[in-house]
Amino acid sequence: MSVSIFDSFLTTTDMIAVFDDAAIVQGMFRFEQALAQAQADEGLLPQSAARAIAGVCNAQLYDLPALITAGRRAGSLAIPLIKELTKTVALYDQEAASKVHWGSTSQDVIDTAMVLATRDALQLLDDGLHDLTGRLLLLAGEHLATPVLARTLMQPAQVTSFGFKLAGWLAPLVRARTRLRECAQRALQLQLGGAVGTLAVMGEQGAAVGARMAQALDLRLADAAWHTQRDEWVRLGLEVAVLTGSLGKLATDLSLMAQGEIAELAEPSGNGRGGSSAMPHKRNPVSAMIALAAATRTPQHAAALLAAMGQQHERGLGNWQAELAEWPGLFLSAHGALQALDEAFAGLHIDTARMRRNIDSLQGLVFAEAASSYLAATIGKSAAHALLEKMTGESLTSGRHLADVLEAAIAADPQLQAAIDLAHLRTLFDPVAATAPAHKLAQEQLRRLRDDIHHFSK
Template sequence: MSFSPFDHPVLSGLLGDDETARHFSALAEIEAMLDFERALAEAEADQGIIEREAAAAIVAALGTFKPDLAALKAGVGQDGVVVPELVRQLRAAIGKPHDKAVHFGATSQDVIDTGLILRLKPVIAHLDATLSEVTDRLAGVEARFGSRLMMGKTRMQAAIPITVADRVRSWREPLVRHRKRLDEQRGEMLVVQFGGAAGTLEKLGDRAPAVRAALAAKLGLADAPQWHSQRDRLADFASLLSLIAGSLGKFGQDVALMAQAGGEIVLQGGGGSSAMPHKQNPVAAEILVTLARFNATQVSGMHQALVHEQERSGAAWTLEWLILPQMVAAAAASLRQAKALAGQIEAIGT
């Protein structure tokens, strides 16, 4: 049983995206956190913070480490975060004398936030690639049918004749802008989070900047000052996820209305009816509207999560955990459905 329709064994056929879902699994999250701990040990050994023997022991242990998921579940129920129990298990696996070198100078939020960014990196690449594919398919529709005429509608009433190209451009051009926005955000957001207990990296002294830079490099991320309580990058990303879904929702709404009127568009395939076998319902178009409205309602929660009191908030941080993965899934599913829908257009206009 699943609480989320995005990874539901049945509903995910409509609302899910397998490529995105795998990056938000529990195992993917743990793997990203272990990548952080491995890179941290290596970076600290490079800078003389911990012994090289300790780093080697940590890396070796991580190669075979299998977390106790039941203990992690109990630990997060008590501590509010998974990292204390995860670090306890890691230290037990490494054993003395090097166990205390694990996680040195870091805090739970460093591990979890950087783990999120590591997982968002391939997700952003996937979103960008699918945006490109949808844009290309719509350009193909425009190239095939763009010179045909159709009735332009304002306020859902007949206005004046327009070309198919006029309508298709209103679907395609926002997606081109979203790719540019995504590229800009990629540079801003794919940065390491490393601040220690309260953001000062006090245990590392004057070697803190060098350790952080080395950590970022080993993880394939950009270096940046700590951002424990600065959540604007993630809120910006959530806003873009809503824009992507919203623009695709406009595409879906238009197609559904054109299919309803009859004669304006011909779609290949469609959803069947259990009671009316003759029907071909515009399922992909409809679900684009649903997902657009879903992300539009969720984005306000990510803006609520900007309010991180002092140096760390448990409440606002947990709110992000509830909302952001679902918004990513909704945007990815929108792109998947839009790609399919654009490919179903057999004719449009007259």
């Protein structure tokens, strides 16, 4: 397939190659070769005919641009491909030429070629997920006790563990890898039905031919032709879309934490990476940018797949063709986002000192809830909330740390002074101690995720 320079910017050469014109056409020839050999093994045509057909099932022997142009006029790429294959076989064996594509139909060959390409595409995604989840798992374990601001509605909320945040990025990717493998087991299946899905031309031997073809191509044998039953296939595509959405969420957080005013994370730099044509000081998060752009485009591809499911009768008119055109885009975006983020995390700069300064700059306000909960045991929830609300306002006005303002208020109130353990109160404002709940949760979550990741390698 050909992609624009802007498409190629958001994906990888490896994924482009999977859905390249030559790769898809070669997949179609693999179908024809497997069909002929299976039919020969079942006695439906001579072994010599199968060999003659197999001998010219090579995309390099054909004028691909001419095939594609002819396919547009014919309404299917398979039609001119079979015509040219038949002509080429006839040069060597006239009898074999009469058996080319016998008992099959255009959608059989095209769908199966797309299944073969998709299997390769899924392997690229699985390899990329292996690398990225491995990096995230390692970093999460290293930063279980690293304090960082948690932010809700784009505002500082409380202190959490950076390891906990990393585990939150990791978990959806591990789940995506599982779901993709599960969906692939069902969706990567041979398409073979003949004209209307009944294998009528091959008669009683049709099922045996299908079984042999599925084995030769290492594909699942479908219960029946799925020409217009696209549920398993579309479900696989939607899982790719969900993966890209999860990568987009990770990229969003990364880009926000890399902002100059926050500066807690930074993508690797050097060799022109992330530079600006006008501003030498800039360090742009280009990996996050690529992943966000890919994630932005993905919902349209996913929606098109769903819209194309209402295919008419036994062969879709327009909607199947739309699905074919949209399908590669899902994988191009997903792999582009995946590789970009893997490159970012391979050399990610984590500024734990800046994380701490960002916490400290908030004058203890992010610990207000913890202090309120502690005071509630002594003076009641409502009174504690009211007191902390007043103290936070005073802290903001005076520029003093909330702990100092609160201690002064307690010292001025004999009843509070007698009831409150100031030493314990001070610990509630310790950023490292504040990571404890997140630390504990992340530790258990990482144990489960590590087991899941280990399971993939078996």
